[in-house]
Amino acid sequence: MITKLTKEQEAKIPEFINKWVDKASEPIDVEKCNKAVKNIYKDMGQKEPIVIYGRSPLETSYLAWLYLIDHNTGSQLRSQLDSQLDSQLYSQLYSQLYSQLYSQLDSQLDSQLGSQLRSQLRSQLDSQLDSQLDPLSTDQQCELIKELLPHFKEQLQLIQSCFYVTTWWSAWAGFYEFGDYIGVKYDKQKYNLFKDFCEQVHFIIPFEGICFISDKPRVINWNDKGQLHSETYKAIEYEDTYGWTCLNGVKVPEKLVATPAHELTLDYYKELESADHRIEFVAKYGVERMKSLGTVIDTYENYKGHEYWDRYIFGKSKYELIDMRKVYNDDREAIFLGMVHQGNGMYIMECVGSGVTTIKQALENRIEEDLTEYECADFH
Amino acid sequence: MKKKQYKGHGEVIFLEIDGLPDGAKKIIPNSSMITKGGLIVGQSETSGNHHCVEMVEGVEFYERDGVLYMKNTKPTKAFCSLDRARHPDVELEPKVWKIKIQKEFDLLERVRRNVAD
Numbered sequence: 001m002i003t004k005l006t007k008e009q010e011a012k013i014p015e016f017i018n019k020w021v022d023k024a025s026e027p028i029d030v031e032k033c034n035k036a037v038k039n040i041y042k043d044m045g046q047k048e049p050i051v052i053y054g055r056s057p058l059e060t061s062y063l064a065w066l067y068l069i070d071h072n073t074g075s076q077l078r079s080q081l082d083s084q085l086d087s088q089l090y091s092q093l094y095s096q097l098y099s100q101l102y103s104q105l106d107s108q109l110d111s112q113l114g115s116q117l118r119s120q121l122r123s124q125l126d127s128q129l130d131s132q133l134d135p136l137s138t139d140q141q142c143e144l145i146k147e148l149l150p151h152f153k154e155q156l157q158l159i160q161s162c163f164y165v166t167t168w169w170s171a172w173a174g175f176y177e178f179g180d181y182i183g184v185k186y187d188k189q190k191y192n193l194f195k196d197f198c199e200q201v202h203f204i205i206p207f208e209g210i211c212f213i214s215d216k217p218r219v220i221n222w223n224d225k226g227q228l229h230s231e232t233y234k235a236i237e238y239e240d241t242y243g244w245t246c247l248n249g250v251k252v253p254e255k256l257v258a259t260p261a262h263e264l265t266l267d268y269y270k271e272l273e274s275a276d277h278r279i280e281f282v283a284k285y286g287v288e289r290m291k292s293l294g295t296v297i298d299t300y301e302n303y304k305g306h307e308y309w310d311r312y313i314f315g316k317s318k319y320e321l322i323d324m325r326k327v328y329n330d331d332r333e334a335i336f337l338g339m340v341h342q343g344n345g346m347y348i349m350e351c352v353g354s355g356v357t358t359i360k361q362a363l364e365n366r367i368e369e370d371l372t373e374y375e376c377a378d379f380h
Numbered sequence: 381m382k383k384k385q386y387k388g389h390g391e392v393i394f395l396e397i398d399g400l401p402d403g404a405k406k407i408i409p410n411s412s413m414i415t416k417g418g419l420i421v422g423q424s425e426t427s428g429n430h431h432c433v434e435m436v437e438g439v440e441f442y443e444r445d446g447v448l449y450m451k452n453t454k455p456t457k458a459f460c461s462l463d464r465a466r467h468p469d470v471e472l473e474p475k476v477w478k479i480k481i482q483k484e485f486d487l488l489e490r491v492r493r494n495v496a497d
Contacts, residue, residue: 353485
């Protein structure tokens with residue numbers, strides 16, 4: 001039993017991580033992919049499927065949708081495929097390796113790429129029917145809705161319930177491949193079946209006799225923390241230009257990425273509803289530039305040695321109360337609390353409204369509680 | 381006098397209180413309220429990276445007047461459902477907690493609303 005890695009083996013871990021992260025944007029080898037898919041179908045006791053390729057998960061979903069509309073229904077194999085992959089390998093690689101290798105791969109491949117793809121695609125498929133019907137007149141909509149909508153919806157729901165993003169398994173494949181390298185013994189046939197499938201298939205909609213597979217992204221941009229990130233274009237892009245924009249792992253509106261920093265405006269800042277999007281705005285716009293537009297009314301620096309310093313983590317959060325009324329056309333409510341985000345260390349400014357003149361009041365205003373009897377014990 | 385504690389996990393604030401308020405009703409969570417083994421206490425509409433509390437034995441949730449409460453007789457923690465690096469976990473010792481979402485003023489809509497991720 002292997003209980004400890006040699007220094008040489010440990011030094012190889014980043015190589016395996018990089019290899020599997022790079023594979024996420026490596027083009028599919030159609031011949032190998034067909035073979036891997038057919039082998040896994042065979043292993044599930046299913047007949048050899050026809051394999052249809054799309055250039056992106058969205059295009060692939062449309063292809064599957066058309067197929068379902070034409071064929072009325074399809075018997076989906078998602079859960080069977082999931083159990084099949086699950087049953088391929090199980091090994092007791094020790095916990096150190098889990099945290100060093102698997103968690104890194106999982107955080108990039110599945111927590112970042114996989115989860116964003118799932119949520120992006122689900123919301124796009126959700127809005128698909130509406131956007132297709134929008135250009136039609138109300139009368140036309142009525143006719144269509146009567147005849148087709150229930151049918152289309154049923155097929156679309158089937159696609160939503162059975163598309164399968166395999167990034168989670170790719171992270172495991174990297175883990176198992178390292179296990180193979182250090183000498184862990186697997187059932188070779190099962191290992192190869194699993195690894196070949198994970199190497200090629202990134203997105204699949206499996207039915208009896210047919211499956212739809214998307215090509216992998218053409219481009220994936222990561223920052224040095226392994227987060228999806230591109231300051232100039234989409235962080236993920238597929239061959240048909242399907243993709244989305246991200247800054248520091250956060251999916252953000254395309255406008256925030258596409259607009260040069262010097263052209264960003266505070267009116268646009270007002271439009272951003274998500275705190276995460278605003279953090280990215282401030283980072284791009286420039287913290288000092290943003291603060292310089294207003295007047296600091298109260299600052300954490302006034303409280304050095306004061307009981308509030310530790311009690312309300314003034315020093316850690318670097319709170320500042322900033323009057324931004326002059327840049328918001330004398331809007332009396334434009335009083336902002338600036339602070340260091342306790343999760344990611346970035347700076348954020350949030351509007352607290354009028355009637356607030358101290359940082360403590362601003363904190364109480366945000367929580368809607370009197371904090372006199374409280375102290376902050378932890379904040380992330 | 382010993383101060384009570386409050387803890388923050390992003391926009392979600394946990395305030396230690398002496399006991400559950402009168403009339404608080406126990407919540408029986410349904411599947412839409414749960415993800416990754418935790419009750420969603422702060423929805424993230426944009427990223428899906430919800431703030432959750434681990435539902436281990438000894439953790440119960442209550443509601444009164446739209447405010448969420450938690451009584452835990454065993455330690456639990458607040459965590460992010462997708463990207464745990466975004467907000468590291470926050471330990472929640474056995475206590476009764478009032479759970480609130482921080483508010484901000486929306487300059488466009490002219491209303492106070494929950495801070496959203």
